[in-house]
Amino acid sequence: MKRKRSVVTSSPRVRDPYLGPLRLGLRRPRTRPQAAASGSPAASSGWPGAVSGESGLPAASEADARTGGRAVPAARPEIVDLSVDLAPRRPGRLVLQNPVMVASGTFGYGIEYGEVVDVERLGAICCKGTTLKPRLGNPPPRVTETPAGMLNSIGLQNPGVDAVIERYAPLWAGWQVPVIVNVAGESIDDYAGVVRKLDGVPGVAGIELNISCPNVGRGGLQFAVDRDAAAAVTAAVREATDLPLLVKLSPNVTDIRPIAQAIEAAGADALTAINTLSGIAIDRRTRKPLLGNVYGGLSGPAIRPVALRIVYEVAQAVDIPVVAIGGVSSLEDALDYFAAGAVAVQVGTAIFADPEVPLRIVDELRAYCAERGLASHLPLVGTALPARPNRPSSKGVEYRP
Amino acid sequence: MRLLDAELVETREILPRQWLQRYRAPWLAAGARAGQFVHVRTPDYSGLVLRRPFSINTVDRVASEITLHFRTAGKGTELLAHARPGDTVPMLGPLGRPFEVDPRTHHVLLIAGGLGIAGLRALIDESLAAGRQVTVLFGAASAGDVYPSSLLPDEVEYVVATEDGSLGQAGLVTDLVPAYEAWADQAFACGPRPMLAALAALARGRQARMGVARLGRKRGGGKPVPLGSPQARRRSWLQVSLEQHMGCAVGACLGCVVWGIEGPVRVCREGPVFAAEEIAWEESV
């Protein structure tokens, strides 16, 4: 059932050929934490205002506050403010200049693509997964193309947190763009240990927990698939640092919502979704597993519908910001994710084919908003979410194998 | 390294399913060195999400052109083979580290297994231009796969081995090498991994066999140089160009590693050219 809307706003009513009447503001199923609503202007610009009661619609005054109380003339991209706060609970600590990030593992430490990408214009950089000790990674081959996607089994090769701090953090400290360190481990102590070392290091803007790692303490069961372990590792890291904390969800679970809620309750500032889907490939010549590690993670356009579904479910289950990852390769893909409730996106695999994709999305998003008289992309967020708070995604459940 | 659109000037099938394509690409022609490669984007991103790596086959600085030589091996190369003159093909390059020739080297031995010639072809031109003598040992399964000698400069000595004996010497190209190991100041190889591994084993024994003859030349002597450095390659008798499946081709994803003697090395960044002694050949890949 379509809900009747009654938006009161001083902005002109803009119609979008795809979206229908524009919805000014994200409808949230639950009330937002107070801290964010009273945050700094920069911080609150990261979130489309607190919801007004149960209706889930922003009050006019809040919409006005966001646009500076003025209608935005079309076709003036410069004044579109694409900034977004990924940690509204820590106002001003992780405000991105735009909602397009680069995904962990696909952009190294931000320097490798330096000759061809103006990294300072990115929303944020998530660096390669970092562990307490150096890791050599999995045996090759480690990547292979699959229909509309690729499998990778890098095995978290990285020089260890100390080397990352020594080699890269000083560089990052001189950059405008926030660098978020992606952290991996095999035990809660591992994670907390890495994060304790990163805490307070200039150049480290935040933490993204990669919990799609085997938990040695629980017989190798991934943290990400175990609600209690996911919450415990989040809580331990929350203890260890005051840095903005993003937790990255795995799609390889039966129901993501309780896991997302447990992570939120344990103190995460935002959720990122999704990590790769587990898969394998067979070498057509030898009829043996192609990847040295047998198993790999599927990424690219092939996983987009799955990631959309998960973002859609998570955005309804939690109040903290959700960042979408999975096959983003164009503005249209980013808009899909905004509609499904994400406030920002990460671009991964698409960078390999075209390193210019992330910045092109930024420019096109700015133009898109300007054309439609939007002061920000945030009104585009959540337009696809159902009206009733917390309505279970019945279709998703029915079709889940 | 730069993102660029190369314009296809000429394309022809030089051997069954093997294409030689000439591209106008001033940036690559101006800066590329033998051994480097380009990462080529296919026109079908929605289906093929990865670029394809190809060696820079030849470089013509005057005409601002480069050539690629490839075999159709799957969807990506199939699409590339269908490109027509005038089409633009997005490329990223030049990438990777080049071959390093010692300034004192006079005799250059190139050992190519099949398509491996594409990885060495530019080094022929560079070596001749520097006044060096070049011998190319080429191995293929049979006469139909043998690189046409008409595509090589006249100054090159070209020796062929075919596995079925249909052209040149019967057997493997590696069998030809011992006859040249004393003559060659340096050797450069590109081809299937087993061929390169056999050559690396040969090169290891060479030091002992040549010991007396090489006294006084001081090559490889002097102070130690860091592993993976251009100097290390320059001092090495055998340099190899390796292949590995790639993601980014700029060193960011760690997808293209092979096992070096001190752990994983990236073919796109530390390679594709390595000194033979830098590679852990006993590992299968």
Ligand SMILES: Cc1cc2nc3c(=O)[nH]c(=O)nc-3n(C[C@H](O)[C@H](O)[C@H](O)COP(=O)(O)OP(=O)(O)OC[C@H]3O[C@@H](n4cnc5c(N)ncnc54)[C@H](O)[C@@H]3O)c2cc1C
């Ligand atoms: C540094 C380097 C230089 C190369 N130079 C040449 C050259 O000059 N001429 C030439 O014919 N070939 C060359 N190759 C191999 C060439 O990249 C593959 O033949 C090509 O990628 C096959 O693509 P495809 O879509 O036709 O095959 P598919 O089998 O459909 O490809 C599927 C996936 O596997 C990858 N792949 C398949 N074979 C290889 C391979 N041997 N090496 C790396 N990736 C592979 C593809 O890139 C793609 O991601 C080179 C490889 C490397 C790493």
Ligand SMILES: Cc1cc2nc3c(=O)[nH]c(=O)nc-3n(C[C@H](O)[C@H](O)[C@H](O)COP(=O)(O)O)c2cc1C
């Ligand atoms: C080569 C490669 C390496 C990756 N490494 C990591 C990693 O270290 N940590 C992590 O959390 N995710 C890693 N990922 C997952 C990506 O960050 C991203 O979640 C996933 O690829 C889906 O997005 P995409 O379809 O845009 O690539 C990696 C992905 C690829 C392709």
Ligand code: FES
């Ligand atoms: S292909 Fe990404 S590191 Fe070499």
